[in-house]
Amino acid sequence: MINLIDYGFIPTMTKEDTSFIPARITAVHKERYEIACEYGITYAKPKTSIYYGRGNETFPTTGDFVLIQYNNSGDSLITKTLERKSFFSRRDPTPGRGEQAVAANFDYVFIMASLNMDLNVKRIERYLTLSWQSGGIPIIILTKADLGEDFPEQVRAIEKIAAGTAVYAISTKTGYGLSGLSAYLKPRKTMVLLGSSGVGKSSLVNALARKEIMTVNSIREDDSKGRHTTTHRQLIMLNSGVMIIDTPGMRELGMWDVxxxxxxxxxxxxxxxxxxxxxxxxxxxxxxxxxxxxxxxxxxxxxxxxxxxxxxxxxxxxxxxxxxxxxxIEWHKSIARCSKQRKKNGDSMGRMGR
Ligand SMILES: Nc1nc2c(ncn2[C@@H]2O[C@H](COP(=O)(O)OP(=O)(O)OP(=O)(O)O)[C@@H](O)[C@H]2O)c(=O)[nH]1
Ligand SMILES: [Zn+2]
Missing domain, CATH: 1.10.40.50 (Probable gtpase engc; domain 3)
Structure with a gap:
């Protein structure tokens, strides 16, 4: 049994449709979603009549809150994607589909860069712009502080361009600076990690999870399911009640409307x-x-x-x-409508002729 409120759900997110039950998307697979709902972790598919064909419901992504028709013997059906409070999107790999959300409903964006590699100021500025636009609150995390001796200077340099955004230097090797993040790592809050490969995103998740497992074992003994896998496009629930969205493709994030x-x-x-x-x-x-x-x-x-x-x-x-x-897309739609109309006319004439 899961209380979806622990997943950040707020009951006022659904006004109508009370016959459907709310759920949160925890992972995206091909055409199939892993969800958390009051019955536990299960699977769901978008309801065809709503999401395909003439329906224009927004396809859910990791972190989305949705409404489902629960099915206890198979995949449940997703009937609605609830309004997002924040999201990141990139160009949809399927041509002609426009943008595609890759993470939704996060509270904080951890913008991560490594102190031992060249700190790319331009990239951080870009991530900051995207983050403010996304609806999440950006936090800049400079990793591998154990490797850089002059890191306070680097922190100051980043603070200059951060325009008020908090900047933290951390090391998952020594544990330095991790406690500074506790202000954000609160139950029911969702983080999304943004940063190039190798900056230490997974190491941070592991560090946070490891800590939890040590302190949480005594508190929540029933929650021993190891969900800390590294599968992509996933919302990871830590034992502390903090959620982290780990999703690839953040590099292709588009500057849509910023x-x-x-x-x-x-x-x-x-x-x-x-x-x-x-x-x-x-x-x-x-x-x-x-x-x-x-x-x-x-x-x-x-x-x-x-x-x-x-x-x-x-x-x-x-x-x-x-x-x-x-x-x-509009143009294609109008063509499709025309040809459908033509077919319909043709069909009925054909039938009449028979
Ligand atoms: N010295 C030091 N090394 C670190 C630290 N954090 C991560 N590393 C090392 O940096 C390398 C990359 O770390 P990851 O956590 O895999 O980086 P990532 O951002 O998840 O990379 P991708 O999965 O490719 O996106 C690994 O060899 C880590 O051991 C740190 O605080 N100090
Ligand atoms: Zn001028």
């Missing part, structure tokens, strides 16, 4: 906008350009401005592409 995210991640840059003499200033060499002036004075670091422009450009490209794909 207008909000850019503003949050680059508040220090955007506050200078709109102050130029000319309304349509391109900030090149126009007279009275406020941007040029703060760049020259050093009030705005050139790298920050460059990053901002680059991400804005990337976002515009993605937006246009999203628009383009949407248009294409």
């Amino acid at each position: 207008s909000v995210g850019l503003g949050e991640a680059f508040g220090d840059v955007e506050r200078f906008l709109g102050r130029c003499k000319f309304y349509d200033c391109k900030h090149n060499n126009e007279p009275g350009c406020a941007i040029k002036s703060v760049l020259v004075k050093g009030e705005l670091p050139q790298e920050r401005w460059d990053s901002y422009l680059k991400l804005k450009k990337e976002a515009k490209f993605s937006d246009d592409k999203a628009g383009y794909i949407r248009e294409k």
